[in-house]
Amino acid sequence: MVNVPKLLRRGLLAASLMAVSALSLRAQTPAASTFAPLPPAESITTNSGMETDANGDNWPDGWPQLKAGGSWENEEGNHFIRMTSPSPGAMVMLYTEIPIPAGTQALELTWRQRVTGLKRGKNSWFDARIMMEFMDASRAKVSPAPNPAATGKDTAGWVTRSASFLVPEGAVYLKFMPALFNVEAGTFDLDDIVIKPVDAAPIKAAADAAATARAEKLAAQTAANQAKVAAKIEAGGAILSNGNFETPNKAGDFAADWAKAGTWETDADTGNRFLRLTSTEPGKTVMNFRSVILPAGVKAFELTLRWRITNLKPGEMGWFDARIMMDIKDAAGKKLSPGPGPLYSRNNTKDGAWVERTTSFLVPEGGVTLDLMPSLFQVKAGTFDLDDIVLKPTDPAIILAKQKAREEAAAKARVPVEQDNKAKWPPAIKAQGNRLVTIDGGKEVWLQGVNVPSLEWSVTGEQVHKSVVVGLDEWKGNVIRLPVKHDYWFGRKGQTDGGAAYRAIIDQCITLAANRGAYLVLDLHVYRAPKDEYLEFWTDAATRYKNHPAVIFDLMNEPFDTSWEVWRNGGFVGEKLTPDQAAFLSAEDKAKAQGFQSPGMQKMLDTVRATGAKNMVLVGGLDYAYRLDGIMEGYGLDDPNGQGIIYACHIYPWKSQWQKMLLNAAAKYPILLGEVGADAKKMTFMPLEQQEDWETWTPAILGLIQHHKLNWTAWCFHPGASPRMLLDWDYTPTPFWGQQAKDALGGKQFPPPDRLR
Structure with missing residues (x-):
């Protein structure tokens, strides 16, 4: 006591x-x-x-x-x-x-x-x-x-x-x-x-002595472990043993050296053994864990493996997917930074086949162990197979050079943030006959520019601000078409800020364009037919950019597969998708496309006007916004309270009947070729013979644009989205489309086409 x-x-x-x-x-x-x-x-x-x-x-x-x-x-x-x-x-x-x-x-x-x-x-x-x-x-x-x-x-x-x-x-x-x-x-x-x-002195002394003893013990144990690894490598062994999952443990019920998490599978045809992770409960992480002792003195490693992903349904957040997470720790088990980035995928592997993945990384100072954590990370469903995991030393100079190149590219892509400079903004425009004119003075405005994509597939975009500036300053455009996604706008795809950062990116795109006296077309990049959720977007976006003189509202990207009656006035949309139509849609969108009640385009326009926004509105016709014949047949929209309507036409080398589908409407209404372009590599979702070669089509379409003074935004100002205008992020134009489009924006004249397609 x-x-x-x-x-x-x-x-x-x-x-x-x-x-x-x-x-x-x-x-x-x-x-x-x-x-x-x-x-x-x-x-x-x-x-x-x-x-x-x-x-x-x-x-x-x-x-x-x-x-x-x-x-x-x-x-x-x-x-x-x-x-x-x-x-x-x-x-x-x-x-x-x-x-x-x-x-x-x-x-x-x-x-x-x-x-x-x-x-x-x-x-x-x-x-x-x-x-x-x-x-x-x-x-x-x-x-x-x-x-x-x-x-x-x-x-x-x-x-x-x-x-x-x-x-x-x-x-x-x-x-x-x-x-x-x-x-x-x-x-x-x-x-x-x-x-x-x-008295603190004896306690501190004891703590210091214990810490020293622990450090010495850790150092000795680490040296011994790394010596064993070095000896194993010297004898021809692997840093990561049993990476092919072929060797059983002593009990024979799982792969040796691996945690018993997941299942140890055998291919019925080849006898190959591999690790399988299977999600059995939505939102619950399924993970294996392997800690690997790293040999001393190695500054960088390359990790290669094969994986197969099937029936994957990612979770709500952007990182709820199939992934291999990695941590490098010191001898005391402390996680070191910077560590390796994860290998991950939100998609099934093509045709359920095995694919090889590779990543390389540096070892932070003091790194002793690598923790590998293959996971189905809070997915809704899926199967993740892994095999042939190999870890080997690599040259750190290669990784450092790539890091430096990425840093330099990021620096080149940075654009100083600009504040609104209304003195430089373009004048508000309206429809007058088949032309666009300034509200004050009636001066004609001919919109010519490019599409700056990526905000429809990325919440952060891919150097969109730089592309806006280059497209206007260097390529001499006066309009940018900016595709966006409504779910990102509201922060519903893994964002934690309700979409605030995404909307701020769009705000800056508008400011960058307006400060250069240019216009920006805000494109809700969705397909098929209007939906109630698109009305929600336009209520919010139109309120935000109400009566901004530089902003034009593109109600939706590409309507298709409805009647003109449903297109205009709404109704049930339930037609079955054809293979070429489905090629444009994600699995989620395909499921939704089985049927829904559409409010129609007129309701979309009325929703914008109900906010008090008089901005010009862009409206695409049917057949992926190509056909405008229905507009000439009485299905045009009514806009008594706004600055007018521009009808959108998306035209590519496989579209025909230019006169009926485009030019008849262009004689009566303002038209914007919202997407136009050609690629040297033809599209695979339709017969090749249906697609005209770029060598003849590109000069023909540019000649048509100039002859009829059609407004246009070329697709696509990005090195990875076809038809691509750029070879790289140095904004080098592609020879098959980018160079001709750049020439046309710069004032080069193309002869009218010798024939209409």
């Missing part, structure tokens, strides 16, 4: 009792510690022996009541606090916050405890324990905290225990938390709890 006489405890000053009785589950926080240092032998806890109950509430003064499972017991005149588990898994905790005297550098805790009937919980730390943490004057946690004093089994009656620990700088309070921590059952008795300031 702690040598603190019971009579001394009963004789504590009333003022001390009153001060400590203020402690509870929510102790008041003074601005800073005002407690003077106590004599070394005096406890900073009051009523340590649990004997005093001055207010007669059947609970020891100075100690907070438990919410559940607490009692004040008396055995042969000795009082103590008892914690009893009321139900399996319940948390029973005595929580108090103890002021630390100013200047205290170390504390010693002594106490008596008795543990009976203890049954641990599901985890090893679900036991009887005393937890402690430090807080500063603002109640923020201060580290390091003392180690918990844990007990995992019954004691032989009452036992005395003690612990000493340093007080970190800035600590004002000690959170003292004895607990039955989620145990199945048990009783935890506590008495004679004494916490007193002590």
Whole structure:
């Protein structure tokens, strides 16, 4: 028993009792510690022996009541606090916050405890324990905290225990938390709890000595482990053993050296063994884990593997997918930065086939182990197969050169943020006959520019700001068409900010264009027919950019597969998709395309106008926004309260009947060829013979545009989206489309086509 006489405890000053009785589950926080240092032998806890109950509430003064499972017991005149588990898994905790005297550098805790009937919980730390943490004057946690004093089994009656620990700088309070921590059952008795300031020097010396010993032991063990790896490599072995999953463990029920997570599969045809991870519960991560000791002195590694992904349904967040996460740790198990980026995919492998993946990475200074974590990370469903994982050293200079190139490319892609400069904005325009003219003065405006894509498939875009500037300043356009996605706009695809960052990117695109006296077409890049969710988008977007003179609203990208009646006025859309139509759609969009009630284009336009926005509106016809013959047949939209309508036509080398589908409408209404372009590599979703060669089609379409003074935005100002105008992110024009389009934007004249297609 702690040598603190019971009579001394009963004789504590009333003022001390009153001060400590203020402690509870929510102790008041003074601005800073005002407690003077106590004599070394005096406890900073009051009523340590649990004997005093001055207010007669059947609970020891100075100690907070438990919410559940607490009692004040008396055995042969000795009082103590008892914690009893009321139900399996319940948390029973005595929580108090103890002021630390100013200047205290170390504390010693002594106490008596008795543990009976203890049954641990599901985890090893679900036991009887005393937890402690430090807080500063603002109640923020201060580290390091003392180690918990844990007990995992019954004691032989009452036992005395003690612990000493340093007080970190800035600590004002000690959170003292004895607990039955989620145990199945048990009783935890506590008495004679004494916490007193002590000399920090011996504790610090002991801690330093222990740390040195641990470091020396770790260093020796690390050297031994790395020597084993080096010897294995010298003998022709692999850094990562059994990466092909062929060797069984001793039990013969799983691949040797791998955690038994997932299943160990055999290909029925070839006998090949591999690891399979299968999602059996939506949102639950399925993971294997492998820690690999890295050989000493190696600065970089290459990881190669084969994987096969089938039936994958990614989760809601952008990183809820099939992935291999990697961490590099030091000898003490601390994660080091920067670590390797993950290998990941949100798509099935083509035709369910195996594909090879490779990544290379540098080893941070002090890196000793590589943790591999192949996972189906919170996906809705899917199967992830892995095989032939090989880890080998590689030249760090190659990785460093690639990093430098990426950094230089990122620097080149940066565009200084601009604020609105309304003095440079273009004049607002309206429809007048088949032309666009300024509202003030009636001066004709001929829109010529490019499409800047990627915000329809990426929440951050792919250097869209740089492309806007280059398209206007260097390629001499006066309009940018900017495809966007409504789900990204509202932050529904893994974003955590409700889409704020995405909308800010679009805002800056508009500012960059407007400050250059150019226009921007905001293209809701969706297909088939209007939907109610698109009305939601236009209500928000039109309100945001209402009456901005530079902004034109493209109601939707490419309508198709409806009647003109449904296109204009709405109705049920349920036609079955053909293979070429489905080629443009994601699996999710294909499922949605089975049928829905469309509000129609007129409703889309009315939704914009209901916000008070008079901006010009762009409306695409049928057949992926190519056909405008229905407009000439009475299906045009009504716009009595706006600046007018531009009809959109998307024209490519496989489109025919130019006169009927395009030119008839162009004689009466303003037209924008919202997408136009050709590629040297023909499209695979339609017969090759249906597609005209770029050598004849490109000059013909540019001649048609110039002859009829059609507004146009070329597709596509990106090196990876066909028909591509760019060879690279240096904005080198492609010879088959980009160069001719750049020439036309710069003023070069092309002869009218010798024939209409």
